[in-house]
Amino acid sequence: MEINELTPAERRVWDAFPRGEGVDFRETPDEDAADGAAWGPERTVRAEVLMALLLNGPSVAGQVAGLKIKGAKVTGKLDLKYAAIDVPMRMRGCWFERKPGLYGARLRALVLTESALPGLTASTVRVEVVLRLSCCRISGPVRLAGAQISGGLFLQSAVIGPVGGELAGEAPLQLNHAAIGTDIIAFGLTVHGQTRVNGAVVGGQINLDDARLHEPGGTALHAETVTVGTDLRARRAELLGRVNLTGSRIPGQLNFAYARFVNPGGVALRASSCTIGEVWLRDCETIQGTVNLRRSQFDLLHVEPEAWPGTVRLAGLSYRAMSPHLPAEQRLPALEREESGYLPYAYEQLAAAYRTAGDEAAARTVQLAKLRRHRRTLPRHARLWGKLQDVTVGYGFRPLRAVGWLAALLLTGAVAYGLEPPRPLKPGEAPDFNAVFYTIDLLVPIISFGQESAYAPSGWYQWLSYLLIVTGWILATTTAAGVSRSLQRQ
Structure with missing residues (x-):
């Protein structure tokens, strides 16, 4: 492309690129990129101009080149599939006519903060520093499956979906098998549809505090076999649909304090076959839907009795301690809600937790409740001897x-x-x-x-x-x- 073919807006971007200088097209700092379709030619930049800069743009000796623009209207398709981009891409508050294509690309850094996009195709992308989608408005699917990001992924306050048209039914946020070097920061994230994080490996934490993940009747958070370095936090999150964490490894906290689980008639929280340091369900509303914690191992389980739903699945669940420390009579009703019926191990596990806390009286109460529950499973004629033992001693x-x-x-x-x-x-x-x-x-x-x-x-x-x-x-x-x-x- 010849330089003399550039529009005035494109010329500004072209001239600033070699020195990594910024170009700000915004009229006010707080304008909304979702209104970008109405922006005029004075702030319109063609995607092919940006591609020419990123792939073979000019440079100045002693200067670090980079794309740094704010409030631009990007027309056409920014297609950088399999490209190797050695300069940072920072495009804040921009409006994209078509979804960028970054499949298999190698990038230094990508910042799309506060931008509006119809989607993002970046499966298997490699980012050396950071990928920022903070405060973005994205109407189509964000495909980051298999992405490798040496730094962090930032999605705080972003709104993704709902996905419509011919792509309806596709998960709006796809991070399955991604490898994130540090953290996924996504507090305040809103996703209308499924958030898919299966098999992802995160070196630090996943922060979903105040997130709104909405997939009523489906799976809102599909995070099987996730491995994180520290914590997975979703405090005050609103989770409409199933949360599936089967097989996950979380050495720190799985923190759902003050969260709201809603999936009536189905499984609201599935954390089976997991190995987790601490599970926090502090001050949660009564969970609407089944809770499945089968075969998991926790060091600490913090849950108030009021949070348990009408049906639970606890077969094989082990935990060292349970908090807050409450009388055994308040903990026992949850064991009565086991879907499989009488589970001796569930009572033994609760009794062991009380012994760990030094409350032998509560442990004996649990053991007594276990034998009474067992008696109800016996034939009628065999219950008499048990009743005599109960009444007498x-x-x-x-x-x-x-x-x-x-x-x-x-x-x-x-x-x-x-x-x-x-x-x-x-x-x-x-x-x-x-x-x-x-x-x-x-x-x-x-x-x-x-x-x-x-x-x-x-x-x-x-x-x-x-x-x-x-x-x-x-x-x-x-x-x-x-x-x-x-x-x-x-």
Whole structure:
């Protein structure tokens, strides 16, 4: 292209390029690039002019060349597929007639902050420094699958989608298998459709604080097997649709504090087979949809009981600690909502978390709840023995109950036989009658004070003795079973 073919606006860009100087076409600093279709020729630059500069533009000795423009209207297609661009591209607040094509390109840096684009095709692009799409308005899909960015990817306050026309149904934001050297900063991001980050590797954090990811009835965030260096944050995020983090590796925090999950009738949060340091669901509204945490490993799980939905999937979930520290009675209802029914391991895991916190009383409450839940799975005829153990000694977790029963029966027997002593079997040979020790002889089968064998009650007192003997055997057997179970746990 000959230089004399350039328009005045293009001449300004051409002359500034060799020295990396900026060209600002904006009328006001706060103008909206979404209105760029109405901009006139005084700020219009053809895409082919930009391509000529970037691929074979002039240079000045001792100066660093670069494309630095603001508020330009770019017509035509900026097609840099497979190109190697050694100068930074900074195009802030620009309006693009057609989506730029950067498939397989190698770039030094790309800044499109506050621009309006119909899409961006940059799969497998390599960026040496940084890629900025902050505050952009992008109506078509952003294709960054397989991208390699040595620095960071910035998407804060950008609005992407919804995708319409012949591309309807395509994910608006595609970052699957991308490799980001530092962080993905996307707080305040809005995506109308699916955000796809499957298999991405991020050296630092993914920040989705205050993001709005909307794909009702579908998958809002598809992030299977994501690996991050530190945290994945989505505090105060609004997540309409499924959040899928299956198989992800997050050594720091998965922080959904104050977030809102909405996917009624489906899975709202799936974080199965994950390895995560800390999972924060602090002060979340009740999650609308199922939560699936199967086979995952967490160091800390922070969730209030009110956040759990009506159905959960917790099979194989392990965690070292749970916060905030609450009474076991507030944690147990969540285990009742397990979709698969009774899961002994879920109770054992919760009990272990309480033991880690040093709350043995809460751990025993959880173990007792586990046995009661197990009893409901047994045939009707097999529940009687469990019911007896529960009522008498709380399956060994409430041993003082047995003491209470024994004290009540001992008092009953002592009063009854004190008022009406039984007759001696061998008058003159029987020891002096003692109503308390006689009742103990009836209640405790392994102890004998010689009272039971020397006296024989009659009438209803005889039936009382039978009742005391049977009750004593039941208490002794259930207590032994409870003690044995406690020793096995230890």
